[in-house]
Amino acid sequence: MKIATWNVNSVRARLPRVLDWLASARPDVVCLQEIKCLDEQFPLEAIQEAGYNVATYGQKTYNGVAILAKSRIEDVVRGLPGEAPDAQRRVIGATIGDVLVFSVYVVNGEAVGSEKYAYKLEWLKRLAEYVRTLDVKEKLVLCGDFNVTFDDRDVYDPEAWREKILCSTPERDALKRVMEPGLVDAFRRFHDEAGHYTWWDFRTRGFQRKQGLRIDHFLMSEPALAATSAVEIDVAARDGEKPSDHAPVIATLA
DNA sequence: ATGGCCAATTTTATTGGA
Numbered sequence: 001m002k003i004a005t006w007n008v009n010s011v012r013a014r015l016p017r018v019l020d021w022l023a024s025a026r027p028d029v030v031c032l033q034e035i036k037c038l039d040e041q042f043p044l045e046a047i048q049e050a051g052y053n054v055a056t057y058g059q060k061t062y063n064g065v066a067i068l069a070k071s072r073i074e075d076v077v078r079g080l081p082g083e084a085p086d087a088q089r090r091v092i093g094a095t096i097g098d099v100l101v102f103s104v105y106v107v108n109g110e111a112v113g114s115e116k117y118a119y120k121l122e123w124l125k126r127l128a129e130y131v132r133t134l135d136v137k138e139k140l141v142l143c144g145d146f147n148v149t150f151d152d153r154d155v156y157d158p159e160a161w162r163e164k165i166l167c168s169t170p171e172r173d174a175l176k177r178v179m180e181p182g183l184v185d186a187f188r189r190f191h192d193e194a195g196h197y198t199w200w201d202f203r204t205r206g207f208q209r210k211q212g213l214r215i216d217h218f219l220m221s222e223p224a225l226a227a228t229s230a231v232e233i234d235v236a237a238r239d240g241e242k243p244s245d246h247a248p249v250i251a252t253l254a
Numbered sequence: 255a256t257g258g259c260c261a262a263t264t265t266t267a268t269t270g271g272a
Contacts, residue, residue, distance in 0.1 A: 009271080010261055034271085036262070061262055062270070108272055116270095147272070166272060201272070202259035213272080245260080245271080 003029040003101065005143035005216055006237075006248035007199075011035040011066070014244055015043050021237055022050045027250060028070050029096055031103030033145045035064035042066065059089040065103040065144070069096045080126050081133075091127070091144075099224065099253070100134065104144030112168050120147070124174035136182035139253075140221035145199075145246065147215050148175045150185055153194035154214035156206075166213060179219055186218040186251060187231045198233055199246045207238055218251050227254040 004027040008014040011032060022030070030052070035042065039058040047054055052068040057078040067073060077093040093102040104127070109120035134140055148171045152158035161167040179185075187196070197212025206212055218231055230252040238247040 013261060034261095108270080110270085110272080145272095164272095199272070203272095204258065215272080242260090 001029065001097065001099075001253045002027040002250055003031070003099070003141060003143065003218075003253060004248050004250045005031040005033070005103065005145075005218065007033040007105070007145040007216060007244060007246035009034050009036070009244040009246065012037055012041065012043060013242070015046060017237070017240075017242060017244070019046060019050055021234075021248065022047075022052070022068075025234065025237075025248070025250065029099075029101060030068040031101065031143050032066040032068065033064075033103060033105035034062075035066050036061060037064060055092060055094055057089045057092040063088050063090055063105055065090060065092045065105050067092055067094050067096075067101060067103050069094075071096060080130050090123070099139040099141055102142045102144070104142055104146065106145060106147040108147050109165050109171065111165050112163065117165065121170055121174050124171070124178060128174070128177040128180070131178055131183070132181050134181070136221040137223065138221065139224040139227060140183070141224050141251070142178075142183060142219040143217065143249070143251070145215060146175060146217050146219075148172060149213055149215055150175075150188070154197070156195075156197065156211040156213065161213075166215060182221055183219040184222070184225055186220045186225055186228055187214070187233075187249070189225060189228075190231050196233055197247075198249055200238060202245050207243075216246055216249050218249060220251075224253065228252065229254065
């Protein structure tokens with residue numbers, strides 16, 4: 001079973017790219033982030049025609065997450081526990097087969113020390129509290145845009161990014177606390193070396209200059225990891241006409 | 255050294271992204 005995560009940066013603007021990619025990559029499950037639309041605006045028919053069931057947790061203009069799956073999507077959970085109805089919509093979970101899958105879009109945080117940065121740390125704390133209630137003895141997969149790098153290997157210019165947004169110690173510590181119950185950065189079980197990125201800045205033409213960050217991750221419980229034979233970044237999907245600024249990441253499970 | 259692009263809405267600017 002192939003599970004993919006992709007921050008599409010608007011599912012409506014990206015629909016042709018998404019459909020092309022579904023047809024070529026043929027993932028079984030896709031976790032989308034930044035769909036940037038209400039549930040009723042989601043291009044449901046086109047995705048269903050491509051062979052996928054859909055569960056969305058959408059929001060106008062910003063954020064919004066979704067799960068697509070060729071097989072049944074069961075026991076859908078939307079948002080973090082106790083969230084207000086008007087909360088930013090950043091997490092959706094569902095059971096697909098024997099895997100509990102979450103599509104996660106962590107707060108960007110704007111700049112270290114800003115209000116949004118404080119909100120990012122608080123949001124990650126709430127995510128960590130929620131993960132503590134989940135069963136890591138089962139196949140548990142949290143994937144998505146975590147907006148945090150793990151270490152220098154994930155950053156094209158570590159000195160320039162030192163303690164900057166996406167790379168600061170408090171963010172990294174907050175992400176580690178999410179993983180503390182027993183989740184692992186699955187990509188690093190298969191790739192040790194520096195220079196693997198999932199996001200490249202539009203403004204700097206970062207993709208063409210090979211200047212990116214690895215901020216989209218698969219956090220897996222040990223049983224999920226034990227079933228996993230590969231985790232790969234589909235860099236080619238970041239190239240071409242009207243790409244998202246993120247590449248998809250694909251995990252292959254038995 | 256700076257800033258660059260892209261998407262959606264509030265649209266010919268602004269907000270947010272990372």
